[in-house]
Structures are given as C-alpha cells and as structure tokens.
Amino acid sequence: xxxxxxxxxxxxxxxxxxxxxxxxxxxxxxxxxxxxxxxxxxxxxxxxxxxxxxxxxxxxxxxxxxxxxxxxxxxxxxxxxxxxxxxxxxxxxxxxxxxxxxxxxxxxxxxxxxxxxxxxxxxxxxxxxxxxxxxxxxxxxxxxxxxxxxxxxxxxxxxxxxxxxxxxxxxxxxxxxxxxxxxxxxxxxxxxxxxxxxxxxxxxxxxxxxxxxxxxxxxxxxxxxxxxxxxxxxxxxxxxxxxxxxxxxxxxxxxxxxxxxxxxxxxxxxxxxxxxxxxxxxxxxxxxxxxxxxxxxxxxxxxxxxxxxxxxxxxxxxxxxxxxxxxxxxxxxxxxxxxxxxxxxxxxxxxxxxxxxxxxxxxxxxxxxxxxxxxxxxxxxxxxxxxxxxxxxxxxxxxxxxxxxxxxxxxxxxxxxxxxxxxxxxxxxxxxxxxxxxx
Amino acid sequence: xxxxxxxxxxxxxxxxxxxxxxxxxxxxxxxxxxxxxxxxxxxxxxxxxxxxxxxxxxxxxxxxxxxxxxxxxxxxxxxxxxxxxxxxxxxxxxxxxxxxxxxxxxxxxxxxxxxxxxxxxxxxxxxxxxxxxxxxxxxxxxxxxxxxxxxxxxxxxxxxxxxxxxxxxxxxxxxxxxxxxxxxxxxxxxxxxxxxxxxxxxxxxxxxxxxxxxxxxxxxxxxxxxxxxxxxxxxxxxxxxxxxxxxxxxxxxxxxxxxxxxxxxxxxxxxxxxxxxxxxxxxxxxxxxxxxxxxxxxxxxxxxxxxxxxxxxxxxxxxxxxxxxxxxxxxxxxxxxxxxxxxxxxxxxxxxxxxxxxxxxxxxxxxxxxxxxxxxxxxxxxxxxxxxxxxxxxxxxxxxxxxxxxxxxxxxxxxxxxxxxxxxxxxxxxxxxxxxxxxxxxxxxxxxxxxxx
Numbered sequence: 075x076x077x078x079x080x081x082x083x084x085x086x087x088x089x090x091x092x093x094x095x096x097x098x099x100x101x102x103x104x105x106x107x108x109x110x111x112x113x114x115x116x117x118x119x120x121x122x123x124x125x126x127x128x129x130x131x132x133x134x135x136x137x138x139x140x141x142x143x144x145x146x147x148x149x150x151x152x153x154x155x156x157x158x159x160x161x162x163x164x165x166x167x168x169x170x171x172x173x174x175x176x177x178x179x180x181x182x183x184x185x186x187x188x189x190x191x192x193x194x195x196x197x198x199x200x201x202x203x204x205x206x207x208x209x210x211x212x213x214x215x216x217x218x219x220x221x222x223x224x225x226x227x228x229x230x231x232x233x234x235x236x237x238x239x240x241x242x243x244x245x246x247x248x249x250x251x252x253x254x255x256x257x258x259x260x261x262x263x264x265x266x267x268x269x270x271x272x273x274x275x276x277x278x279x280x281x282x283x284x285x286x287x288x289x290x291x292x293x294x295x296x297x298x299x300x301x302x303x304x305x306x307x308x309x310x311x312x313x314x315x316x317x318x319x320x321x322x323x324x325x326x327x328x329x330x331x332x333x334x335x336x337x338x339x340x341x342x343x344x345x346x347x348x349x350x351x352x353x354x355x356x357x358x359x360x361x362x363x364x365x366x367x368x369x370x371x372x373x374x375x376x377x378x379x380x381x382x383x384x385x386x387x388x389x390x391x392x393x394x395x396x397x398x399x400x401x402x403x404x405x406x407x408x409x410x411x412x413x414x415x416x417x418x419x420x421x422x423x424x425x426x427x428x429x430x431x432x433x434x435x436x437x438x439x440x441x442x443x444x445x446x447x448x449x450x451x452x453x454x455x456x457x458x459x460x461x462x463x464x465x466x467x468x469x470x471x472x473x474x475x476x477x478x479x480x481x482x483x484x485x486x487x488x489x490x491x492x493x494x495x496x497x498x499x500x501x502x503x504x505x506x507x508x509x510x511x512x513x
Numbered sequence: 514x515x516x517x518x519x520x521x522x523x524x525x526x527x528x529x530x531x532x533x534x535x536x537x538x539x540x541x542x543x544x545x546x547x548x549x550x551x552x553x554x555x556x557x558x559x560x561x562x563x564x565x566x567x568x569x570x571x572x573x574x575x576x577x578x579x580x581x582x583x584x585x586x587x588x589x590x591x592x593x594x595x596x597x598x599x600x601x602x603x604x605x606x607x608x609x610x611x612x613x614x615x616x617x618x619x620x621x622x623x624x625x626x627x628x629x630x631x632x633x634x635x636x637x638x639x640x641x642x643x644x645x646x647x648x649x650x651x652x653x654x655x656x657x658x659x660x661x662x663x664x665x666x667x668x669x670x671x672x673x674x675x676x677x678x679x680x681x682x683x684x685x686x687x688x689x690x691x692x693x694x695x696x697x698x699x700x701x702x703x704x705x706x707x708x709x710x711x712x713x714x715x716x717x718x719x720x721x722x723x724x725x726x727x728x729x730x731x732x733x734x735x736x737x738x739x740x741x742x743x744x745x746x747x748x749x750x751x752x753x754x755x756x757x758x759x760x761x762x763x764x765x766x767x768x769x770x771x772x773x774x775x776x777x778x779x780x781x782x783x784x785x786x787x788x789x790x791x792x793x794x795x796x797x798x799x800x801x802x803x804x805x806x807x808x809x810x811x812x813x814x815x816x817x818x819x820x821x822x823x824x825x826x827x828x829x830x831x832x833x834x835x836x837x838x839x840x841x842x843x844x845x846x847x848x849x850x851x852x853x854x855x856x857x858x859x860x861x862x863x864x865x866x867x868x869x870x871x872x873x874x875x876x877x878x879x880x881x882x883x884x885x886x887x888x889x890x891x892x893x894x895x896x897x898x899x900x901x902x903x904x905x906x907x908x909x910x911x912x913x914x915x916x917x918x919x920x921x922x923x924x925x926x927x928x929x930x931x932x933x934x935x936x937x938x939x940x941x942x943x944x945x946x947x948x949x950x951x952x953x954x955x956x957x958x959x960x961x962x963x964x965x966x
Binding site for chain 2: 115118121122124128157295296299302363365
C-alpha cells in the first residue's frame with residue numbers, strides 16, 4: 075500500500091516588518107509613476123531594510139485595483155526589476171481595497187502550511203496613472219480589424235470607425251451595479267446610522283494628529299522610504315483640527331441636504347502609493363537574525379448584498395469580525411489595538427455603532443448580545459487612511475506593518491498583545507485579520 | 514564589487530591642461546599641472562615600479578621588516594636607483610637616526626633618488642615618534658622628519674606623495690601604514706605623519722578582502738563621501754549597515770542594495786540612535802567598525818549665526834557622535850573587542866574657515882574626541898581615529914561658487930580636488946586588521962592643502 079503523505083501541521087506566520095513609499099495625492103509627485111515603478115521601488119526599500127539584495131524570497135504576492143491590461147504580471151515584473159533574486163516567484167491578487175490585506179493573508183497561509191518559508195505581500199495603486207481604455211465600440215471595431223483577412227474586410231472595418239468612438243473609457247469610482255459613488259453609498263449608511271458630522275471630524279482630526287505624532291517620534295523611520303522627493307504622506311496635515319474640518323462643505327450625499335455630513339476632510343482622497351510586508355516562518359526569521367514583530371493569527375472575509383439586501387456597501391467587516399471572533403473564542407474587547415481602515419470617517423463610526431447595536435447584532439449577525447464598544451484610545455493609534463491617504467491596494471500592507479510594529483513596541487505592556495484589522499472593500503466586501511505579538 | 518563613482522563633477526581646468534594646447538599654455542605660464550592620480554582598483558600591484566629601500570641612521574631597526582614586507586607584496590626592491598625604469602617608491606628607515614648629522618644620510622639617499630621617482634611615486638619615511646625619546650638631539654633629529662616630509666611633499670610633482678610613519682616602539686606593526694602610503698589607496702593623502710604602535714591582530718584569510726566577515730556601520734551613507742565609504746568597505750569584504758535620515762531613504766536603499774547591505778533610516782541626533790544601531794548590529798552578531806560620517810553645514814559668518822545654525826551643526830557633527838558612542842562603546846556594548854571607530858573631521862577643524870565657525874568647532878571637537886576615546890578604548894583593543902578631508906569633489910562642492918571652488922582645488926600639492934573614494938580608502942585602511950596599532954590619529958585627505966598645514 076502506498077504511504078499516505080501528510081500536509082504539514084499549520085504554524086503561525088510571522089510579520090517581520092514592512093516598507094511603503096509615502097502616499098501621494100492623485101496628480102501629485104507620483105503622477106508620472108506607474109504601478110510597476112512604485113511597487114518595484116517599495117520592494118527595493120524592503121530589500122534594503124532587511125539586507126535581502128540578491129537573495130530569493132520564496133514568494134511575492136501583490137496586486138493593484140486600478141490596473142492596466144499590460145500589467146497582467148505586475149508583481150513578477152516588479153520583482154524582476156527589483157534587487158530580489160530573479161528566481162523569486164510572484165503572483166497578482168485583486169480584491170478591491172482588501173487587496174493588500176488579502177495578499178498578506180495568502181502569504182501567511184502558505185507559510186502556515188509550510189509551503190513557503192518567506193514571503194512578501196504588498197499592493198500598489200495609482201489613481202493618477204489610471205488605465206484609460208478605448209471606447210467599447212472602437213474596441214469592437216479594432217478587434218474586427220485584427221480579424222480581417224482581406225483588404226476589403228479591412229477597409230470595411232476601418233470605415234465603420236465613427237468620431238464618437240474616440241471618446242475613451244475612463245475608470246470611475248462608482249459601483250457598477252448601482253451607479254453610485256462609494257462616498258454616496260457611505261453617505262446613505264452614515265445617515266441610516268445617524269453618524270454625526272462632529273464625530274466624523276473628530277476621527278479625521280485624530281487620524282492626522284496621530285500620524286503626525288508617529289512621524290515625529292520616529293515610528294515611521296523603518297516603515298516608510300521616501301520616493302520622488304516625498305518623505306511624508308502628502309495628505310498629512312499635522313495641524314488639522316475639528317474646527318478647521320468643520321468649515322468644509324459636504325462632498326457626498328448632497329441630496330440629503332442639511333443632513334449631509336461627509337466632506338473632503340473626513341473622506342479619503344484619491345491617492346498614489348505602494349506598500350509591502352515581509353512575512354516568514356519563525357525559523358527563517360531566526361536564521362536571518364530578524365526579530366518577529368507579530369504573528370498572523372487568523373483572517374476572515376465577508377460580503378454583503380448592498381444591491382438588493384438593504385445593507386450598506388462598506389458594512390461587510392461588521393459581519394466578518396464576529397465570525398472570526400467566534401472561531402477564536404474572543405470578544406471584541408480582547409484586543410490592545412484596533413485598526414479600522416478609514417475609507418471614510420463614517421465607515422469607522424458606522425462599523426463601531428453596528429457592533430454596539432443590540433438590534434444589528436441580533437437581527438443581522440444572529441448574536442444573542444451585541445459585541446459592545448471598544449476603547450477608542452486604542453483605535454488607529456498611529457493614524458490611518460484619512461491622514462495617510464488610501465492608494466487602494468497599498469492600504470492593507472500599511473496597516474499590517476504599522477500594527478505589527480505597534481504590538482511589538484507594546485509587547486511588555488499588560489494586555490492581550492493582540493490587534494484587530496478591519497478593511498472594507500468595493501463590491502460590498504470586507505477583509506479582517508488578527509495579529510498577535512509574542513509577550 | 515567595484516565601487517561606482519557616485520558623483521564626479523568635471524574639473525574643467527584639469528581637462529584643459531591635459532589637452533595639447535592647454536598643456537603647452539599652462540606649462541609656459543607656470544600654472545599647476547594636475548595629473549590623474551594613481552588610484553587603487555582590485556588586483557593592482559602595490560607599486561608601478563621598483564622600490565628603493567635605504568637606511569639613514571646608525572642602524573636601521575625596521576629595514577629587515579620593510580624588506581620582507583615589500584618582497585611579500587611582490588615589489589622589486591632595489592638599493593640603488595636604476596637607470597630604467599623609474600622608481601615606484603623611495604622607502605627610508607630613519608628610525609635609528611639620533612643626531613643632526615644622521616640627517617645628512619637621509620639627504621644623501623633622497624637627493625639623487627627623487628630625480629628617478631616616477632609618476633605618482635611615493636616617498637615613505639619610517640621614523641621614531643619624537644615623544645618616545647628623551648635625549649634632546651635625538652628628539653630634534655626625529656622631529657626634523659616632519660619638516661623634511663612636508664617639504665619634500667611640496668617639491669614632488671606628477672601626483673607623487675611623501676608621507677611618514679612614526680613608530681611608537683620596536684613592536685610597531687608598520688606594514689599596514691607603509692602599505693597604505695605606497696598603494697594607490699592613499700592617492701590624495703600627502704605629507705601625513707602617522708604614529709603606529711603594536712597591536713594584536715590576525716592576518717586576513719583573503720588579502721583582497723581584508724574586512725571579510727566584519728560588520729560596519731556607516732552614518733550619512735546615502736550619498737557623497739558616505740556612499741563611497743559603503744562601497745569601499747563592501748569591496749574589502751565588510752557587510753555594511755548604511756545609516757541616513759529617513760528623508761534620504763530612496764538614495765540610502767540604493768546604496769545599501771548595490772552592496773547587498775542593510776539600510777537603517779534614522780536621524781543620528783535621535784536620543785535612541787545608538788540603541789537602534791546597536792540592535793541592527795546585534796542581528797549581524799555585533800559591530801566591528803563604526804564610521805561617524807553624517808555631518809551638516811550651516812555656513813554663515815559668526816555675526817550672522819543664530820543659536821539654531823550653531824546648535825544644529827554641533828548637534829549632528831559632534832554631540833550625536835558622543836551620544837551614540839556612549840551606547841555603542843559601553844563595556845560589552847555593540848562594538849566588539851578589537852573593533853574600530855573612525856570619525857570624519859575636516860580641514861576646517863584644523864585650519865578654521867571663514868563662515869564656518871560652527872562647523873570648525875564641531876570638526877575640531879571631533880579631533881579632541883578621537884584623542885580621548887583612543888586612550889579610553891586602548892585596553893579593549895578598540896582603535897579610534899579620524900580622517901580630515903580637504904577639498905573633495907562632491908555634489909556639495911560642485912555647488913560652491915566657481916572662484917572658491919577653483920581655489921579650493923588648486924591650493925594643494927597635487928593641484929586638484931580629491932574624490933570621495935580617497936576618503937573612503939583611508940577609512941578602510943584604519944579598519945584593516947593590520948592597523949590594530951594605529952589609534953588616536955587624524956589623517957588628512959587633502960593632497961597637502963595649504964590650509965592649516
């Protein structure tokens with residue numbers, strides 16, 4: 075009888091650190107940088123930080139949300155252009171704003187199963203260098219032209235080109251199934267949950283102040299590498315205050331009239347940037363003399379029916395977190411730090427409010443009791459997307475590296491050593507994860 | 514790995530005088546005629562021609578050792594200058610000279626031999642450090658070597674240099690210093706007198722990679738001289754932790770990656786800078802070499818220098834080094850026994866410079882720090898030295914006003930600016946195992962600049 079071969083028993087993947095370039099506002103200093111440029115540079119910064127030049131890493135996984143068709147092998151091409159050994163395999167993933175965290179989860183899972191010993195997970199996005207496609211009519215005509223075999227067929231195909239076909243297809247920040255922008259979707263949810271303008275502006279001001287403080291105390295020194303003259307996130311306003319934010323006019327949900335609360339100040343701007351995280355087995359980390367910042371404990375995705383199901387577009391993380399907590403036997407309060415991606419300040423507030431709501435937790439999540447409130451002083455302690463900006467696929471890597479470092483720095487404090495990550499994504503999706511530091 | 518020139522501004526004058534017409538014109542006008550200096554590339558022989566080895570004194574205590582060293586390096590050793598080829602070097606053991614009349618022996622050797630010295634040739638005198646002698650005439654005789662070395666250096670032409678090794682005792686390990694002065698690694702080091710004592714070390718396994726297995730930390734590594742230091746240390750086998758401020762991160766990553774080193778972004782003035790460097794070093798098993806290269810200028814006449822301009826320069830260039838050393842050099846600190854520290858001083862710290870009172874203060878302070886640390890660290894076999902660069906062609910000097918830049922380039926015995934690699938080679942020499950007996954020294958890399966000489 076043939077010997078039955080075993081799948082290795084799972085182990086925890088370690089987060090060793092990360093790198094990102096400062097995030098720029100769309101049309102800013104990275105306007106002419108491609109996704110491949112930014113991802114390559116970010117990988118090189120990570121390689122330099124950990125002394126990996128010329129060395130292979132078992133796998134690199136990354137992705138972009140706004141992606142040119144020519145970038146079908148974006149991550150592998152970035153690896154080939156980087157200082158990593160050319161014998162480093164790579165693949166792309168795409169899960170809207172969840173891309174970066176999903177990449178981390180995939181890498182961590184492969185490490186957990188012993189399929190790889192080291193991996194880099196990342197993401198990149200450029201809202202400036204966005205792909206512009208030819209008009210769908212023109213595309214069909216050009217395809218017909220390429221199929222044409224005789225001169226007559228070619229002339230016929232060319233003759234069908236019309237001036238209107240010159241107008242290109244420009245990607246829009248809209249949900250294809252509703253035609254509504256993400257911000258307008260969120261405005262509906264915020265209104266339903268009664269999220270106030272003041273609460274949103276407080277979240278936004280805190281994000282700027284926390285991120286600025288983290289730069290000041292050198293926290294970002296080994297998380298960020300300058301790029302194209304930018305050394306800090308372009309969107310960061312260290313002197314941001316609730317008062318200043320209160321003066322801005324609403325940008326989303328304007329059909330709500332006086333009830334419109336979402337402004338350019340408490341919503342993330344379109345951004346350009348990239349991030350990468352180095353993960354490995356504990357053994358690989360020890361061999362390379364690299365301290366483990368934290369381990370990836372668990373992860374969960376969820377999706378909601380925002381089209382017909384009456385749920386908000388960005389509410390999926392509120393569903394994902396309780397499922398993960400139940401599996402781990404944890405409560406929402408069993409964490410030292412919370413990283414809730416600030417797509418909009420109101421997203422964070424609506425998520426927290428949902429977990430506090432007996433009705434939501436009972437009717438939507440099927441729980442006997444609400445998850446309850448969290449200690450707000452433990453939320454996004456080093457700033458989040460409102461201050462840093464949000465290059466879609468790059469946000470997950472930013473958060474994972476930053477949280478892992480925060481947990482490591484606080485490993486001697488009394489607490490659980492655990493951190494929770496929650497990221498909402500287009501298409502009504504959410505990706506969440508738990509990191510834990512060795513204590 | 515071959516070091517790449519990070520930035521080499523064009524020296525228009527040098528290009529001109531090397532052209533046919535320029536050469537004729539400058540020669541007729543008696544203008545300086547800089548020649549391309551002999552710089553080291555891996556695989557080069559120590560010298561391009563034979564070395565004349567002589568003794569000037571009642572005895573030559575180091576003659577045999579010098580002979581053995583030169584032969585081992587593959588140098589053709591002669592006792593009289595041949596008709597052809599020209600001499601690559603003149604090496605004279607003057608350590609036995611004790612009377613003024615002994616100096617005539619030195620003249621007798623040098624005068625005819627200097628005429629036979631080739632392009633980028635070398636004069637190296639080995640003397641006895643005057644402070645180790647007591648008898649007045651003996652002290653005077655040895656002290657005279659300083660005047661002779663410096664004057665000969667000024668008389669030499671065509672890229673040739675003159676330097677001296679002052680031994681502190683009979684156990685002095687002179688090979689490393691003599692080898693450095695003879696080689697192309699000391700291209701821009703001229704008229705320097707280095708004191709050499711005994712020291713314990715084991716010879717490197719691979720002479721081409723004398724720093725193999727060592728871990729070096731270089732601050733201010735993102736560009737200019739710092740980037741060149743990283744390149745040269747890596748070429749010599751060291752694994753390098755390249756440190757610079759986060760704002761220079763993109764350059765720093767490129768520098769670290771090209772030598773497969775590590776980039777460490779931090780501001781050396783941060784209170785935890787020493788701790789963070791120590792942690793990075795610990796990952797590689799401890800630090801063998803620290804190069805304090807990070808430095809800034811905030812030039813203004815003193816009357817226009819406010820507390821901020823004053824303080825920031827002294828903070829980065831001096832106070833930060835003292836603070837980091839407190840951590841790195843603490844007993845059982847990150848720097849290993851037998852380790853090396855090199856700080857980058859400056860000609861301004863020796864000669865002073867108009868508009869650079871703050872900078873000169875910091876760089877002169879470094880010289881004091883070196884002397885004190887060398888004494889303190891001697892029992893642990895850690896050496897502490899400084900280089901004092903003169904006019905080095907960098908991005909910084911390329912931004913100087915034309916006239917200032919031209920004067921800076923020409924007022925030295927080699928009639929040209931040095932390159933970052935010249936500073937880097939000198940630092941790498943301090944780091945070599947054979948330099949264990951060299952500590953507390955300040956070596957100028959200035960082509961014998963007239964400033965502060």
